[in-house]
Amino acid sequence: MATVATTAAQQRAIDANVLLRKQRSLWGDALYRLFRNKAAMVGIAIIILAGILAIFAPLIAPYDPTLQNTKLNNMDPVFAGTPYTNPHYFLGSDELGRDILSRLIWSARVSMVVGFVPTALIFVIGASLGMLAGFYGGWVDNLLMRFTDIVYAFPDLLFLIIIMAALRNTGIGEVLGGLLLIFVALAVISWVGLARLIRGQVLSLKEKEFVEAARAIGVPTRRIMFRHLFPNALAPVIVTLAFAVPGAMLAEATLSFLGIGIKPPTPTWGVMINEGFTVFSQSPWPVMLPAACISVVMLAFTFLGDGLRDALDPRMKI
Amino acid sequence: MLQYTIRRLLLIIPTMFFVALITFGLTRAAPGSPFDRNENRPLPQATIDRLNRLYGIDRPVTEQFALFLGNALRFDFGSSLVKDRQVTDIIGQGLPVTAQLGVQALILSLAISLPLGVISALKQNSMVDYGSLFFATVGYTIPPFVIAIVLIFIFAVDLRLLPIVGWGDIKHMILPTVVLALGPAAFITRITRASMLEAIRQDYVRTARSKGLREQVVIVSHVMKNAMIPVATIIGPATAGLITGSFIIETLFSVPGIGRLYVLSINQSDYPVIMATTLLYAFFIMVANISVDIVYGILDPRIKLAH
Amino acid sequence: MPELLEVKDLKTQFFTRDGVVKAVDGVSFQLAAGETLGIVGESGCGKSVTALSLMRLIPQPPGKIVAGSIVFDGQDILKMDDDDVRAIRGNNIAMIFQDPMTSLNPVLTISRQIAEALELHLKMDRAEAKKRTIELLELVNIPSAKKRADDYPHQFSGGMRQRVMIAMALSCNPKLILADEPTTALDVTIQAQILDLLKNLAREFRTAFILITHDLGVVAGMTQRIHVMYGGQIVEKADTGELFANPKMPYTWGLLRSIPRLDEARKAKLLPIEGLPPDLIAPPPGCRFEPRCQYRHEICSQQVPELKHIPNSKPDHEARCFGTQEGGWLVNTDWRHDVGSLEQLEAIKAEIADLPLEAKRAEASGDTPPPPSV
16 A cells, blocks of 8 residues: 555656646746846846946946046047057047046936837827727727828838927927937837737737627726736737837937937937047047947847747747 | 729828828928028028028918929929029939949848848757847847948958948948848848748648658748748838938948938928928838738738728 | 558657657557558547658657657658658658648648649649649539639638548548548538548548547547557557447546437436546656546556457457456456446546646647647
8 A cells, every 4th residue: 555655646746747837827937938038138137237327327427428628538448558548538538528438328328218218108109099999999090090101101210300300409309408309209100000009909809708708797898998908918019118118229329320319418329429430530439339338238128129029929920 | 902002002192291291391390491500600681581582481381381282293392402403303313322222232131131031940949040040130239320330440440441431333332232231131031030930830831741742842832932921021111121221321321322312401401302302202112012012912812902 | 461551669759848758659550451540539649649650740859759660561661761751751641630721831722732742743744733633622522623723722611621631632542541630620510521521532542541539439430440549558459349349448438438429328427537638758657547547456556557458359459458458357347337436536536626727727728749849
């Protein structure tokens, strides 16, 4: 009898082992997959670091990013090995003698704000209009689809350029060094994509049995929308938003690089590249350093976005 | 199919109208006149007023817009406010350059991305796959102007192999074409790989193998025939990407195309040029999208375009 | 009589993140030319993997045939090079898959997909192949075949598509057809039509076939012999009539008890087999069915039973059960009346009741093979 007991116990241990492999909730499973993704974890680490720099920029940056010292301009970084270095300027100085390190740190602040604020706006506008259009259809839906057609005929950057160029010198363009205008411009063109995505999700989810079941037992419409439809449509929305953040950052950098984004002297990586480009053939540092910063941050967000997509919906395209 | 195509083509008209309306409204919303922008050498107010009258900028905005539409229908976009030339002339001069750059970049990006995407899907998790994924991620993520700057630094400043700016012979074209191609190439590589991986594990591929077909035949006539459908549809967005890319690349490399012209005219508030170029771009993108949808309908027998 | 197919000790495994899944674990059987065989078992028992192994269509990685031999027409398929295997696939052995909705290529016409094999194996030119394709479509009762040959799969209904699959399988006059759950995805009314068609055409073409199904009812009138599979192994082999009249394995009893019968006089309750199919990464140490068996004894969890001839049965009737083998405690048991130890049944039920709901659901919907991690 003793032997039977042992084997039965062994069997239970094996069974338990089997169950452990299979027992994870949907979101828990997604989180588990995300944390196993090394690239995504590196991305998160970099984003957190950039966030800290952004929040504590005034404490971390050694100098005022707009402080000019024309006697010590165009300094190379201390490690460059050229005679044109100065121990006070660890990463050198730009044409106007401003500390590049301080400017890079303050730029992180602008980039993070430019990344997250429009994304939040996009989420609020896109999610609510997309849900309305998908759930009620009718004229809301028609209007949304026609508007989408128009916005899709414009490439994002083309539209942004027009908005920025037109409104840059008006009152709204002056607020926060042009930041507010960028927020609005980005939100205005980008909410459409998300709204369309959510509309499509809601349209297909609406037909699913669990929604019909909820409706059949008399669950109020608003509750169906927020408790049943929204959570189920969430996975692709999260992924889209994760890519919207670096998208917004890239747009700002591109506009600033073209000279129609954030107004100097507010430092941003795009502005720094734009200003540094005039002296590029003499000294690559004022361009290369901000270029490296923006590349690293963009990569970090892409890693995170890819990781989220793989974790939430491995079958999603791209 | 024909009906669908005609309906889509007809839809271009209202869309173009709204594009014109929005662009017109936005450019006219800018304060002041395009002639008072030069802060170093301000023009006397009388001159500005005269210029405004000459170009019709003093009239009510609605009247200006009606006038613009009327002329635009006859392909008359007026003359530039900055250079004393017809807008159509200026665009006609830049368009071939931009078109050449764009076509070169599109061909290059397809030549890189299609084989890379296919091979990396067939050799999933191999070194080739990781390499192409790395390329796709970097090319997709790093801003094109940063890539351009790095390449300029390496090939033009450091090695002195290629000229930094300008347009003309082949040497001038290499860097702009490569940089412009990189973004779409990375994007298409990602799509091709994902689409191949999706198709390769479908049941019908197993059926094809069970018929005894050679692996090459299975891949080409069963897997790729399905996998290329989503790839074909992203040529549309890729074209839009090439256009926005051309703004940056042409500005950076001083390529005399309409991308650079566009950025310049934005900075100079050259309304007629902005209007004409924007409409041209919008028209081009819509035509590209319609072509893609039609190609999609031809490639995928399940799609009935009539609906 | 020389056998058409002789499978010996076939072992197919999948190498996954969680461990090695022993999907097929030592399967042996023979098939004569023109003979028909049913392989029956619940999902996850390794029957589909066995069929795919016969054609060397196991996706590799993660799968691999690690041992055994598959002698077809005197040649070992597992020792052939890829070209020789391809010459057999679709030509001498053809396969009909479970889901006709996904098994046909959506972007190729029906005729192209059938003609492909004809051009390849029978060296027909396009016109010949087209002509033969239309004949084949008529053979499987596709109405106005000539007109519909150039349609795409999405223009056909599920039953029609499965007819197309049968036409495709028959196209090169194969000696053996493997039909893997050919009717599972179809309506019940269509199922019977498709099975009849398959049976009649196989007889007409003198083609041997192996019908794989989870439904004992489906094979009843279809095949000469039946092999029952459980946990990657064959647990009982018998003539079809013998198996239904005189089954000799508690698992088979369980399967038979769970078939609803219209001809049953008394109102018998349907008895499901309690418990879950075995985990093929770490299978039970003794008899694989032991954890779910109401007739189990101590020995069942300690030693592995052999597939052996059973007393009181036809000479080629074999089963893998200590209880029904020579000297076992079930030799004279009548499965219809003796449902085994109720205590053990309760114990099995109690064990399942303890399992989290998730696992039960995952197991219930589990398909073959476990998802390979790639």
